[in-house]
Amino acid sequence: MQKKSVQQGFTLIELMIVVAIIGILAAIALPAYNTYTVRAAASEIVTAAGAARTCVQEINQGARDPATANYASCGNVDEDYDADADAGISVSDTGVITATGDARGEFITVTLTPAPLANAGNITSWTCTGTPEEFMPGSCRANAD
Numbered sequence: 001m002q003k004k005s006v007q008q009g010f011t012l013i014e015l016m017i018v019v020a021i022i023g024i025l026a027a028i029a030l031p032a033y034n035t036y037t038v039r040a041a042a043s044e045i046v047t048a049a050g051a052a053r054t055c056v057q058e059i060n061q062g063a064r065d066p067a068t069a070n071y072a073s074c075g076n077v078d079e080d081y082d083a084d085a086d087a088g089i090s091v092s093d094t095g096v097i098t099a100t101g102d103a104r105g106e107f108i109t110v111t112l113t114p115a116p117l118a119n120a121g122n123i124t125s126w127t128c129t130g131t132p133e134e135f136m137p138g139s140c141r142a143n144a145d
Contacts, residue, residue, distance in 0.1 A: 041103030042135040049099035056095045060118045067119045071095045
């Protein structure tokens with residue numbers, strides 16, 4: 001009588017193929033995940049600058065003379081976003097908002113510019129720009145994806 005042989009596990013080549021596939025997936029997934037986390041942190045910095053934008057807009061609309069309004073006080077908004085402690089928001093006398101932060105090792109700068117400038121009349125629109133551009137949300141890119 002012949003004894004029937006039953007496979008008792010995986011062969012070495014099968015295990016090596018599985019390890020190679022996992023290695024390839026990790027090589028693709030980890031850089032994509034790192035880019036995703038930096039983009040998410042950059043979006044939080046843009047959101048924080050949005051609070052200052054609301055403040056500038058309110059002062060601009062409520063001021064008798066927009067040229068003499070104190071827009072710099074809008075830089076004191078709550079900076080509750082997930083960036084380093086050295087991050088900050090500043091607002092110029094013309095209403096231009098600059099928000100900076102360290103997003104997972106990338107230094108992010110976001111600039112919101114009113115049109116016309118806040119000290120020149122009623123604000124009708126805003127322009128968002130930022131660096132590095134590859135991490136900015138679509139609304140802050142010169143050439144949105």
